[in-house]
Amino acid sequence: MMNEYKLVRCNDDEARLQMHKIREEVLFTSGEYNRDHADDKNPDNHCFIFLFNNTPVATIRLDFLAPDIAAVRLVAVLPKNQGQKIGSKMLSAIEDYAKERGILKLVINSAINAKKFYDSIGYVTETWIDPGEGISVPTIQMSKKLIRQD
DSSP, X not given: OOOOEEEEEOOSHHHHHHHHHHHHHHXXXXXXXXXXXXXXXXXXXXXEEEEEXXXXXXXXXXXXXXXXXEEEEEEEEXXXXXXXSHHHHHHHHHHHHHHHTTOOEEEEEEEGGGHHHHHHTTOEEOOOOOOSSOOSSOEEEEEEEOOOOO
16 A cells, blocks of 8 residues: 555544644643634634544644745644654645645744754744744744745
């Protein structure tokens, strides 16, 4: 069987449930997580799960901030699937999704221990104005310019 990866928008209850489970296991281990957060309901914020052979293994959200800029948020890969290139495949898929919608630049608040990963896939350290609610852990602001294939 070939390994199959698929980015799926969370447009139904089952996909949203899988997204929340992954976030809780990877990002919100303290239990301080709101499954009903307004940011996930904002029409400019697109939530996704990432499937490997039809099994949810990761999640990501793309927030459209301006006509050509989007923020990558809440990137999480299940611990048992880390180190298998899932993150880079998911980020590649989200870049394609963003480019199809006219995005020319992605921005991210990288966890300090994830900076090398983002460096390796073409992100650079760059300060940007985050309209979000703030982050409780130290991060490094980064960005990546996207090249559209028209």
